[in-house]
Amino acid sequence: MPEPTPDELRTVDGKRPPLTDEAAAIYEERIALRKAGDTSFDRTTWCAGPGMPRILLMPYPFEIISSQDRVAFIHGWYRWFRVVDMAGDAEPDFFYPTTMGFSVGRWEGDTLVIRTVGLSDVTTLDAAGLPHSDEMVLTERLRLLPDGRLENRLTIEDPQFYTSAWEARVTFRRDPNARVGDDVCPDRIAMGEPAVEEWR
């Protein structure tokens, strides 16, 4: 389960990511819209996919399943999953971008390093609306911390919207007794609940 993250994702230095002027204008507009109660820029509002990395920032659990040459992340939000190809170091091949992208992974000692490309630009990086292009390269470094939490250091490279590569950090708590269930977002919004819960 992710530990709470702010709606506006910060870098590991606690700063706003290094947005280009164009990207900053888009972000500011979305922040203002959201404050006014308008989340129409955020497709998760109608249960469309949050994509990577945003799904890791939402208050929903996930499980990691490792089997032969693949590692899968099974999420507790609307049946989303992604499968990381661990069989080699080759770049993933894809035909068109998707919200979860295409991932390859390898171990570096105790750290799982995942590289993801082919990420569709329709998603936002955080709840507040950080934009990205479909040229973005997402690198994750996952490892267990001494206290048992899981740490993911995410590096975003996207020159179209960011003036330099930047890093964010998310941590997760383990609950060995919990299992991810079948979350059906359309049923929740039909009941008047939000598609994505706020962090409490």
Place this chain on the structure above:
Amino acid sequence: MSAYVTKVALAAAALALMHAASAQPPASGDAPSASSSRDLHGMWEPTRFHVLTDAPLNAAGEALVQRNRAAMDSGRIMHTAWTSCRPGAISSMTMPRELIMIMQTPREVVILYEMPRMIRRIELDGTHPNDIEPSYVGHSVGRWEGDTLVVESIGFNGYGELDAHGKPTSTRLRTVERFTKSADGERLDIEITIDDPEYYTEPFTIHRSWRRAEARHQHEYDCMENPRQEDFANAYYVHDRYRPTCMRVQGEGMEPSRMVCRREEQ
């Protein structure tokens, strides 16, 4: 209404165990797991797509199918669980399509469906709990009988149709799937027995088969309720639950279209 949603529970991240399990790369001389008849892991695809599934409907089931047919004959577009972005596991049995990833650990078999997106988890040598909350995907337990994986599923919520005619299912649905890998490891033959006395006169068995797929990655099907405003006049929902909450409203003039989501009270 969804089963097992753990809003307060925190989920597992078994990184250390996973690392131990995958630390050894496969020896270069090994054939990819096809050598083990009890290893179903890998990327699969159905050999053909079945729009319809023959089934022995009883009077109640036939009445629903006729109601569906009448709506379609009058020119309306029928919406089932599948086209409402909430497919039930039953349709993954009767009408699978696209790429399907099977992952297998000592504890479970996990089936990841690309389109429609769905996750099915089969607990090996498990038992059904006494207090299953009904869900679209049910609760599945599996065991090996020789080289056949036998999967029993119960706990369905009744929202799931078998095919394009909208053959219904109920909470009394129980399924048994038997997965057998071919001798050359290139095919999965699946025998599925469907038992739902609410709508069918007796249990019936269908056959499906999947073959190994060469693809490295699955694509994704980002199903969302996205109907255009004018589509509503023409739509027929097999269940009210399938009625979308949000719709796309055309902008006026040069204005972009926008999504409008109604709340339950409206």
